[in-house]
Amino acid sequence: MHSKNYLHLLNGKRILIVEDEYFLADETRRQLIALKAEVVGPVAHVDDALELISSRKIDGAILDVHLGDELVFPVAERLDELDIPFVFATGYDPNVVPEKFSGFTLCEKPTELGKIARALFANGGLDEPQ
Numbered sequence: 001m002h003s004k005n006y007l008h009l010l011n012g013k014r015i016l017i018v019e020d021e022y023f024l025a026d027e028t029r030r031q032l033i034a035l036k037a038e039v040v041g042p043v044a045h046v047d048d049a050l051e052l053i054s055s056r057k058i059d060g061a062i063l064d065v066h067l068g069d070e071l072v073f074p075v076a077e078r079l080d081e082l083d084i085p086f087v088f089a090t091g092y093d094p095n096v097v098p099e100k101f102s103g104f105t106l107c108e109k110p111t112e113l114g115k116i117a118r119a120l121f122a123n124g125g126l127d128e129p130q
Contacts, residue, residue, distance in 0.1 A: 006118040010037040013121065016061035017042035018049045018075055019089070020068050028062060031113055044068070049075045053082070060120035061086040062107075065096060076101055085120040 015037050019025035025042035032039050040056050043049050044067055052058070053075070061079055063072045065088050072088075079086045080101075087105040088097060094106045105119035 006114050006122055007035055009117040009121040010035045010113065012036060012038070013059040014038045014040055014057055015120075016040040016049065016052060016056075016058045016086075018044070018046075018061065018067065018072055019064040020044040020066070021064070024064075028113075035113065046070050046072065046074050050078055053078055053084075058084055060084065062089050062116060063087065065090040065092055071096075073098060073101070076104070087116050087119050089116075 010032060015032055017025055017028055017032075017039060019028065019042050022044075025044070029039045029042055040052055040058055041049070043052060046067060049063075049072070058079075061075070061084060063075060063086055065072055076086060076088070087107055088094075088101070089107045090096070091108060097104075097106065105115070107115055107119075
């Protein structure tokens with residue numbers, strides 16, 4: 001199945017966006033709203049993301065790996081503890097992601113929402129047959 005067929009999975013979901021590039025964050029926010037998702041954030045710092053995770057209901061998250069001089073991995077660890085699915089969205093080499101997160105999807109920027117929807121909410125994520 002083509003990944004665009006998964007876009008409906010975002011309908012009604014609360015998606016946290018952690019992204020430090022304003023235009024990318026805003027574009028992703030607008031696309032998610034058009035798909036009837038509820039956007040949490042976007043935020044550009046680890047502390048802000050952790051605050052939202054502790055204070056808001058979140059169904060899934062899109063995480064930029066590099067946030068200025070910070071790396072997003074403390075956010076990924078917290079989401080993992082709470083069993084909240086997430087994907088890394090990065091233009092960098094995927095080898096920067098620690099091995100313990102190797103099972104999580106890496107999407108190149110700009111974010112491809114069909115692929116993200118499938119990774120977050122389709123049973124089996126990206127391992128299911130196409």
